[in-house]
Amino acid sequence: MRFRNVAVIAAAVALTLVVTFQVFASGGPKGDANETERWPACVTIMLDGDGPEVTSEVLAESGAATAVVTVSEVGAATWTTPDGKRPTFDEYRTSHPQIVRPISVDVEDALVGNFERGRTTWALLGGDVGCDSMVGSSWLEPKAGRYVVVGVPSLDKAHGELLLTNMWPVSGDTVQAEFGDISLNQLRADLETANR
Amino acid sequence: MRRRTPSAVIAALLLLAMSATPMLAWTQLRNNYPDNPQSCNGQPPNFCYRWPKTANNLSTTQYVYLDDSLANANLNLKPDVRNAMDKWNDLPARNPFMIETSSEGSADVIVDRGSASALCGNAFAWACTGHVANGNLMYTFAEVHFSSSVDWNHTLFYDTDEADSRKVATHEFGHVEALGHTGMTAVMKQGDVQFHIIKANDIDGIQAIYGAYP
Numbered sequence: 001m002r003f004r005n006v007a008v009i010a011a012a013v014a015l016t017l018v019v020t021f022q023v024f025a026s027g028g029p030k031g032d033a034n035e036t037e038r039w040p041a042c043v044t045i046m047l048d049g050d051g052p053e054v055t056s057e058v059l060a061e062s063g064a065a066t067a068v069v070t071v072s073e074v075g076a077a078t079w080t081t082p083d084g085k086r087p088t089f090d091e092y093r094t095s096h097p098q099i100v101r102p103i104s105v106d107v108e109d110a111l112v113g114n115f116e117r118g119r120t121t122w123a124l125l126g127g128d129v130g131c132d133s134m135v136g137s138s139w140l141e142p143k144a145g146r147y148v149v150v151g152v153p154s155l156d157k158a159h160g161e162l163l164l165t166n167m168w169p170v171s172g173d174t175v176q177a178e179f180g181d182i183s184l185n186q187l188r189a190d191l192e193t194a195n196r
Numbered sequence: 197m198r199r200r201t202p203s204a205v206i207a208a209l210l211l212l213a214m215s216a217t218p219m220l221a222w223t224q225l226r227n228n229y230p231d232n233p234q235s236c237n238g239q240p241p242n243f244c245y246r247w248p249k250t251a252n253n254l255s256t257t258q259y260v261y262l263d264d265s266l267a268n269a270n271l272n273l274k275p276d277v278r279n280a281m282d283k284w285n286d287l288p289a290r291n292p293f294m295i296e297t298s299s300e301g302s303a304d305v306i307v308d309r310g311s312a313s314a315l316c317g318n319a320f321a322w323a324c325t326g327h328v329a330n331g332n333l334m335y336t337f338a339e340v341h342f343s344s345s346v347d348w349n350h351t352l353f354y355d356t357d358e359a360d361s362r363k364v365a366t367h368e369f370g371h372v373e374a375l376g377h378t379g380m381t382a383v384m385k386q387g388d389v390q391f392h393i394i395k396a397n398d399i400d401g402i403q404a405i406y407g408a409y410p
Contacts, residue, residue, distance in 0.1 A: 034302065037336055038304075038328065038336045038337040039328065039336070039337070040330040040331065040336060041331075042330070042331045043328050043329065043330065043336075044245075044327075044328070044329040044330075045326060045327070045328055045329075046245065046326065046327040046329060047315065047316045047317065047324060047325070047326045047327075048316065048324065048325045048326075048371045048376070048377075049312065049313070049315075049316030049317065049318025049320075049321040049323075049324045050318075050321060050322055050323050050324070050325075050364065050367060050368065050386060051318055051320035051321045051322045051323075051356075052320055052322075052354060052355070052356055052387060052388055053386075053387050053388075054320055058320060058356050061355075061356045062319060062320055062356050064319040064320070089337075092328075093306075093339075096315055098315075125317035126317070131331070136316060136317050136318075137376065137377065139317060150319055151319065152313050152319045155311075163317065164317075165313070165317045165318055165319040166318075166319065
């Protein structure tokens with residue numbers, strides 16, 4: 001009887017030690033639970049950028065790369081992690097991988113910045129990878145056609161040198177910019193004037 | 197009786213006019229959807245994301261970590277961020293209560309100064325708010341980046357690389373709470389408008405999402 005009690009107590013102590021070890025090995029009582037809660041199996045990443053209204057003066061002052069292009073194709077979305085795999089929460093937090101799509105464009109004219117004319121591939125933010133998605137306010141869903149595009153240097157060069165941030169459809173000679181319609185010649189002149 | 201009829205008609209007309217006017221003039225919806233909160237039905241394009249509430253429909257507590265990078269450069273942004281948190285916490289609504297934590301690892305919201313442009317896909321961003329949401333349209337994590345290339349001020353002056361951090365901090369925490377942009381009078385109005393105080397439209401929006409308190 002005494003032996004049986006000792007065995008039960010020893011088993012209970014061993015079980016307690018094992019559970020305690022596992023809890024602390026996982027980073028503390030909240031560790032794994034928090035990771036799963038904050039980075040569930042399917043995530044929607046939602047982005048809101050806030051800045052001044054984008055006028056041609058703002059565009060010129062910012063020095064952001066601007067070009068007239070014709071979009072030919074938008075490819076499948078991928079994560080910009082080094083191996084293309086879904087990031088962990090820690091990886092997302094520390095390096096901010098994005099979901100991007102390759103966008104094939106024919107560069108017709110460089111308004112700000114130096115681009116070679118002809119076909120190139122840049123990165124377009126947003127899209128779906130499996131059940132993960134990335135969406136942003138004011139993001140335009142491009143179709144094949146002519147646009148004035150604005151971009152910033154891509155954080156992830158593997159998916160293109162430029163990350164497109166604004167796309168304004170061009171119809172005839174009219175650019176449907178965020179600040180209103182403007183002729184392509186006028187936009188070009190405004191940018192040249194502002195950059196002098 | 198004759199005297200009462202005109203006032204009753206006027207009252208009825210007023211009620212009719214009020215019912216025809218949108219009572220809420222902001223977007224509780226995300227991502228630039230129209231100002232039509234009544235269409236927030238949980239399905240795209242009219243989905244409505246928010247922080248969870250407790251089982252008995254009360255506010256949750258969300259922990260906010262203020263990175264030391266906020267104190268670098270030309271202006272310490274931490275006081276503005278704390279002030280913005282207080283403003284949203286003080287609303288008569290069951291919105292999440294934001295409390296500062298010194299533990300980055302356990303934070304639900306992380307605020308720092310860094311690259312806002314590339315993160316948000318906006319070449320001109322003063323700041324960017326990013327959320328992670330789960331399949332139930334509930335936020336699980338948020339972060340706010342104040343651009344490190346902006347000279348922050350308290351003078352209500354705005355330019356491509358200058359902005360008032362009081363307005364931007366209050367605006368970004370409106371995003372953190374769940375509000376989208378609006379064209380109406382509100383701290384959630386985009387651009388260089390000079391509202392850095394939460395307006396009636398903002399309160400209406402928060403109450404519609406989380407419920408009024410008490």
